[in-house]
Amino acid sequence: MSLSDKVVVVTGASGGVGRAIVRQLGDQGAIVALIARGEAGLAGAAVDVGVGGGMAKVYVADVADHEQVRQAAQRIEAEVGPIDVWINVAFTTVFAPFMEISPEEFERTTQVSYLGYVWGTRAALEVMQPRDRGVIVQAGSALAYRAIPLQSAYCGAKHAIRGFTESVRTELLAGGSGVKITMVQLPALNTPQFSWGLTRLRRHPQPVPPIYQPEVAAEAVLFAAEHPERKEFWVGATTAATILAQRVAPGLLDRYLGRTGVKAQQVEGKPPSGVSNLWEPADDEEDHGAHGAFDERSHPRSVQVWLSQHRGVATAAAAGAAGAAAAVLRLRRR
Template structure:
């Protein structure tokens, strides 16, 4: 499905992955509805979409509020037309050991990062199901399969999104619905999450290396919107390794992360930024953009993502090579005395 001229909703569009997705959709010629809280970030995202060749409308909404999300969806249909694709990206987090996160903070992360996806999905389905068409894309994480220390609230939400999405997919299939839903599991990314996430640590937070640029995630999410027949896409070699490692040796990963998980998420010699977007948007007066502070250490592309997108071609090629090797061995065996 080409997204040119299509109406696409992006939550969390003011910064990070959502911002990169919005820019990519602009280049596709889509009509992009930008949902987030931060005024400066939303304004910057709107400019990005227009510069790339798309059309953008801004909706200042907290995704934790279902009524506001539903109202925004209805307004989008009036102003831009029927929604073709809904991409859930918005989240917030707290970097801290579980017992240093207050109940109110944990609930807030859950309401935004998990229920924000549920409310966005519900608002989209209310409009898509009567038309029997549409695509919903969930921006996931390798942490939806394998949790790590200091991110209990975020990991719990990502696991919940995966479970919710799988349940909903079976319901849509049971109804023979034309609405499709897919999930894209992402790696560690260089986004402002590590500049504006609330932290209780004494050192600045960082993504667990290897780190990828948000454009890698944006490319995969847009591809998933165009090809929603797959239930799940994996982005980055680290995501594939994490998911497969969890399937094969979860207890070994427990011990490894207990030893290295905290240290790998902290920057030596750099204090926290002191900024937090948990309760209020951090990008009201400042536009953070798509990238965080780790450009020099981040990969602009992923070979594994290409393999995931072209799985059928790769499988066919591997089968062809295996057949050729078998024929060569058989031919060589025939020549033996």
């Protein structure tokens, strides 16, 4: 499915991965409905879409509020047209040990980062199911399979999204629905999250290396929107390795992350102060864009994304390599 001239909704469109996604949608000539709280970030995102050749319309809404999301969907249908694709990206987080996160902060993180996906999915299904067509894409994380320290609320939300999405997918299949839902598991990304997320760490938070640019994630998310028959996509070699290692040796990963996970999420420098998007948007007056503070250390591409997009070629190559290796072994035995 080409996204040109399609109506695509993106939550969390003002910054980070959401911002990178809407830029690429603009390049494809899509009609993009931008949902977020930060007005400066939304305005910048709308400009990006227009520069790329697409059309954009802004909808200020807090995804934690079901009614705000539902009303935004209704307005999009009335003002822009029938929604073809809905992409859930919006989230927030707290960098801190679990017992240093207040109940109110944990609840708010869950409302945005988990229920925001639930309400977005519900709003999309309300308009897509009567037409029996449409695509929903959930931007996930390797942390949906393997949790790490200092991000209990975020990890819990990502695990919950995966379970929720699997349940909804089976319901759609049971009903013979033409609506598709898929999930993209992302690696560590260079987004403003690490500068505007609430933190109680002694040093500046960082993504667990290796770090990828948000455009890598955006490319994969849009590929998933165009190929929704697949239930899940993995982005980045580290995501694939993490998920596979969790299947094989979860206890070993527990001990490894217990030794290394805290240090790996911090870099030298004082933590951000006075900026947090937990309760209020951090980009209401200043547009932070898609990238965070780690451009010099971030990879602009991922071989694993290409392999995920070309599974047939990758499988054939692997089979060919295995066959060649077997032939070499046979020759050596002679």
